[in-house]
Amino acid sequence: MAGDKPRYLQDNRDIIWSLIPLVLFIVIIAGIARSCSFSPGGPTSGPVPQFDINAALTFDAAELDFPIRNPVVPDTWQPNSGSRGTASGDGGGDVSTVGYITDTGTYLQLSQSSATEEALVPWVAGDRRASTGADFYDGNSWVHYDEEGSEPIWVTDLGDVRVLVTGSGSTDEFATLATAVGQAEPID
Missing domain, CATH: 3.30.200.100 (MucB/RseB, C-terminal domain)
Structure with a gap:
């Protein structure tokens, strides 16, 4: 485990393994909130707001x-x-x-x-x-x-x-x- 190793022995794999749970947590929260969407073709324009x-x-x-x-x-x-x-x-x-x-x-x-x-x-x-x-x-x-x-x-x-x-x-x-x-x- 990264916490058991001396700091000078830690490498990029330890950082990646530490970030995976954080990224999964962010994806789950974004999915629950439905505030994000995946659009591989780039952003699409929405309807123009109506104004009198x-x-x-x-x-x-x-x-x-x-x-x-x-x-x-x-x-x-x-x-x-x-x-x-x-x-x-x-x-x-x-x-x-x-x-x-x-x-x-x-x-x-x-x-x-x-x-x-x-x-x-x-x-x-x-x-x-x-x-x-x-x-x-x-x-x-x-x-x-x-x-x-x-x-x-x-x-x-x-x-x-x-x-x-x-x-x-x-x-x-x-x-x-x-x-x-x-x-x-x-x-x-």
């Missing part, structure tokens, strides 16, 4: 002191999330955020805020970023904040509200959402 984007944005429009828009996106995009927060710091303000899963399976986040662009971008990105250019969609200038290794961020100023788009979507999907935002009227 119309109700969420209508509620935010009634509660917040800036205009909220509900852009018309392709029918194949599924709204899956929403939240409210407050961008802090100089120029901070309330933020209404919703998310979509596009037909290609990527995620796009749409945030609308009374905060300034200078406060909103670091609040969403988690750090300061420098603008890398701009494009026009439906008459609005969208400033790009692209950084290697991070999701792109696009921001436009619609006067009394800043709109920010970020996520893992393609440039075409960003452009689709930016155009839809420009065509959307504020919710009454």
Whole structure:
């Protein structure tokens, strides 16, 4: 037995024999809890959570002191999330955020805020970023904040509200959402 041998005589076999009962115990507990599964082909994506984007944005429009828009996106995009927060710091303000899963399976986040662009971008990105250019969609200038290794961020100023788009979507999907935002009227 390993405990009877002097330490300098113990080898890898002793370690393996000591770990076998521990591994079996972990497998039994995981099986009882049913919190693990075996998937030899890799992970599979589950169903997209259902989220009532119309109700969420209508509620935010009634509660917040800036205009909220509900852009018309392709029918194949599924709204899956929403939240409210407050961008802090100089120029901070309330933020209404919703998310979509596009037909290609990527995620796009749409945030609308009374905060300034200078406060909103670091609040969403988690750090300061420098603008890398701009494009026009439906008459609005969208400033790009692209950084290697991070999701792109696009921001436009619609006067009394800043709109920010970020996520893992393609440039075409960003452009689709930016155009839809420009065509959307504020919710009454």
